[in-house]
Amino acid sequence: MAELPATPLLDDLEKGPWPSFVTEIKNAALHKDSCKDLLGQLERSYREKIGHWKHGGIVGVLGYGGGVIGRYSDLPKEFPGIAHFHTLRINQPSGWFYTSKALRDICDLWEEHGSGLTNMHGSTGDIILLGTTTDELEPTFKALTDVGFDIGGSGSDVRTPSCCVGPARCEWACYDTLKVCYQLTMDYQDEIHRPMFPYKFKFKMSGCPNDCVASIARSDMSIIGTWRDDIQQDDAAVKEYADKGLNIQRDVVGNCPGQCMEWDGEKLTIDNDLCRRCMHCINAMPKALAPGKDRGATILLGSKAPIVEGALLSSVLIPFLKIDNEEDFKDLQALVEEIWEVWGEEGKNRERVGEFIQRVGMANFLEAIGLEPVAEMVAHPRENPYVFYNQGDDEEEDK
Amino acid sequence: MSDEVSVEEVADAMYKQIADAQGLKKLKPGDVTKMMRELYGDRVDKKLCKLAIRILIESERCVYTYFGGSYIELPPKEGEEK
Ligand code: SF4
Ligand code: SF4
Secondary structure, three states: OOOOOOOHHHHHHHOOOOOOHHHHHHHHHOOOHHHHHHHHHHHHHHHHOOOOEEEOEOOOOOOOOOOEEOEEEOOOOOOHHHOEOOEEEEOOOHHHOOOHHHHHHHHHHHHHHOOOEEEEOOOOOOEEEEOOOHHHHHHHHHHHHHOOOOEOOOOOOEOOOEEOOHHHOOOOOOOOHHHHHHHHHHHOHHHHHOOOOOOOEOEEEEOOOOOOOOHHHHOOEEEEEEEOOOOEEOHHHHHHHHHOOOOHHHHHHHHOOOOOEEEOOOOEEEOHHHOOOOOHHHHHOOOOEEOOOOEEEEEEEOOEOOOOOOOEOOEEEEEEEOOOOHHHHHHHHHHHHHHHHHHHHHOOOOOOHHHHHHHHOHHHHHHHHOOOOOOOOOOEOOEOOOOOOOOOHHHHHHO | OOOOOOHHHHHHHHHHHHHHHOOOOOEOHHHHHHHHHHHHHHHOOHHHHHHHHHHHHHOOOOEEEEEOEEEEEOOOOOOOOO
16 A cells, blocks of 8 residues: 555544545545645645645647646655646536536546546536646547547636526526526637637626526626516415514515515515515525516626736626527627627736726726616616716706 | 738738747737737738637647736747746
């Protein structure tokens, strides 16, 4: 049996009832030298409080500019097994649905060509295959495509689109997130594999405002399901919740951000015109309330994590868009491509689209992409920075 | 049209710009596209430039690199440390 390095600090992370990545690396280290060196370097990083990875450079598979992240140890003499330890991002299926055979195929090929370590899934949504050498990249790619998988995005390209499970498992889905995710992935293959933008561009699709994939914080374009008619309400089921002890006044009505609900002890009344579509009441009483029937999505733009600049949340671009058929989808794509055109032309190096909008101003951006400002384009409640009045408008109205 | 530019010609012109910039400035795909528009004006469009980049990458005359953002460069020479 291979001898593992002493790792007193990492060993602490094996304590407690939860799964431990340290235990998994130790298991893998029994038959992979790279994982043994990985433990050694990680322990050293914990001790010194210094990371020992360098990343980037020139690694990839032929024809693709994304999906492989070059990773190198800066201590290659001490840890030769991880001198190269590249990461591959693999395009996950929409909604992360797999057959057990597909998972076995991925694990088997990765045992053969890499460290065997995976991260299911990375924060981008992709399947992450951790650790291989430059020589193994092309054989891994071939093995992946043989079992029906493709590499995802990285660098200044469209990142692998990801979505919530949507209508496959969730009754609250207001549009088919899986279909939109699949279609965007297939239609933008070129943009995913061949970096052509100032910086990365992410799509994330959530079927309702619960936003299970956190698209509002983690994607340049957040497509979030919503509805524009009234919340569906079953009064008998509401009463049943009350009878079983739910404090509707305190826990539902009292937490409604629209302050648009009333409960008289018998009947719940919702002023749907003032509803913010926040999902709180529906989450609290799922058997009694549901999103309305006229469903679609809100298109928001501009979020990002703090890398070059601070974090941003997406803000509303299109308040309501139906995405039910081919025509609707074309409207969405036309908007996306208009945004890429303007940002691609004028965006600075490593400037995300949200930062670009901040720099040029929303009014100019809207004009450039040919979109009329509307009242719903709010960045924060009770604040609307995108509607501007020209001097003289008031006088016009006064006439 | 006599002044039509072929994708191969654009690819060669791009290659020259990338080779001239090598070691001095890292160029993004968007940068070389803009350079081609300056060079050829309306005779080239983004689609043609995308195709030219694809030719350069698939023929391995150029490679994509990543240093914070994505760039197009000449492939490293044999034994060159990156
Ligand atoms: S975002 Fe909404 S539709 Fe999607 S899984 Fe979550 S609750 Fe369901
Ligand atoms: S969805 Fe939110 S805003 Fe609308 S009624 Fe329910 S709690 Fe209030």
